[in-house]
Amino acid sequence: MDGPVRAMRNTIAVMNTKGGVGKSTLVLALAETLSAQFRKNVLIIDSDSQASISTMLLTAANLHRLQSEGLTVVDLLVASVLNKQEVEWPRFVVGGVSDVDEARTVYLIPSDMQLTLFEREVSKESLHLRLRSSIHSLLGNVRGVFDVVFIDCPPGLSVLTESWLREADFHFSPTKPDYISTCGLEVLRRFKSLNPEMGFAENLGVCINMKEGHSAVDAEYHRWLTSNPDNRCFAHTVPRTGALQHASHLNSVERSYVAKYPGDSGTAIKAIAEELLGRLATANAPSFPPASGAASAS
Numbered sequence: 001m002d003g004p005v006r007a008m009r010n011t012i013a014v015m016n017t018k019g020g021v022g023k024s025t026l027v028l029a030l031a032e033t034l035s036a037q038f039r040k041n042v043l044i045i046d047s048d049s050q051a052s053i054s055t056m057l058l059t060a061a062n063l064h065r066l067q068s069e070g071l072t073v074v075d076l077l078v079a080s081v082l083n084k085q086e087v088e089w090p091r092f093v094v095g096g097v098s099d100v101d102e103a104r105t106v107y108l109i110p111s112d113m114q115l116t117l118f119e120r121e122v123s124k125e126s127l128h129l130r131l132r133s134s135i136h137s138l139l140g141n142v143r144g145v146f147d148v149v150f151i152d153c154p155p156g157l158s159v160l161t162e163s164w165l166r167e168a169d170f171h172f173s174p175t176k177p178d179y180i181s182t183c184g185l186e187v188l189r190r191f192k193s194l195n196p197e198m199g200f201a202e203n204l205g206v207c208i209n210m211k212e213g214h215s216a217v218d219a220e221y222h223r224w225l226t227s228n229p230d231n232r233c234f235a236h237t238v239p240r241t242g243a244l245q246h247a248s249h250l251n252s253v254e255r256s257y258v259a260k261y262p263g264d265s266g267t268a269i270k271a272i273a274e275e276l277l278g279r280l281a282t283a284n285a286p287s288f289p290p291a292s293g294a295a296s297a298s
């Protein structure tokens with residue numbers, strides 16, 4: 001008898017407890033690459049009160065309008081967690097974002113500074129379980145609609161970030177090849193091991209970002225990170241390039257994918273995107289353990 005059809009496990013919390021390692025930049029570049037080069041529908045949930053990925057994908061005027069109209073992740077969470085309302089989540093999803101003209105299937109739930117106040121309210125009222133169940137149902141809804149869902153988390157382990165990490169299918173961690181960023185990975189690992197009974201996302205892998213081609217120190221950190229199998233380091237690394245540094249500046253006119261991600265930048269991001277899709281496919285592949293005592297085919 002066939003079991004119920006289960007949606008792909010495709011929700012990914014992008015997280016490193018260290019700031020400035022390129023989480024938002026890689027979410028942007030991967031989303032645009034998955035859309036433009038791999039024809040995927042990608043949803044980005046901006047869970048950072050700084051709204052950095054929202055400003056990378058929307059003009060200030062459009063972001064301001066959505067914030068004023070109450071159409072951000074904060075409004076979604078306030079309605080669902082604080083006001084206990086049924087939420088029509090598609091209302092909060094903005095399409096047609098991104099300045100890459102081939103990337104037409106990137107979608108965003110934008111953020112707002114008010115997110116900090118919401119988190120304070122959740123802590124004050126001890127609404128952690130309600131928050132977690134709202135996140136659970138949101139991810140359950142978007143999982144079946146999009147091919148890949150990225151949650152762009154801020155650095156640090158806030159109550160909201162903890163909920164994403166416990167409810168998402170995977171976590172993906174960009175890191176710089178330096179000491180403090182790798183400590184950020186260690187903190188995440190220790191946090192994961194603290195309450196295993198509470199559930200936690202599976203590690204989709206660590207991606208080394210901003211690697212300098214000629215730096216012996218970077219190469220040493222690369223070797224060190226790769227030597228720990230728990231990291232599941234991506235085979236490819238992302239170099240520090242001017243193009244990736246400027247990718248965060250939304251262009252007022254659309255540009256082609258190669259104009260935004262030329263040369264080494266595009267090559268690296270496409271390789272990471274391909275590897276990410278491969279890892280998702282492997283993680284979702286049905287496993288057929290041989291039934292005990294089953295007769296052999298021969």
Ligand SMILES: Nc1ncnc2c1ncn2[C@@H]1O[C@H](COP(=O)(O)OP(=O)(O)OP(=O)(O)O)[C@@H](O)[C@H]1O
Pocket residue numbers: 018019020021022023024025026048052153154155209210211238239240241242244245246248
């Ligand atoms: N591969 C890269 N090459 C050059 N610059 C990069 C690269 N990746 C990220 N940057 C730059 O590094 C800075 C930090 O990147 P970003 O904001 O994406 O990091 P973050 O981890 O999201 O930070 P936060 O923790 O504040 O959310 C930005 O100025 C960005 O342009």
Ligand SMILES: [Mg+2]
Pocket residue numbers: 023024025048052053152153154
């Ligand atoms: Mg960020």
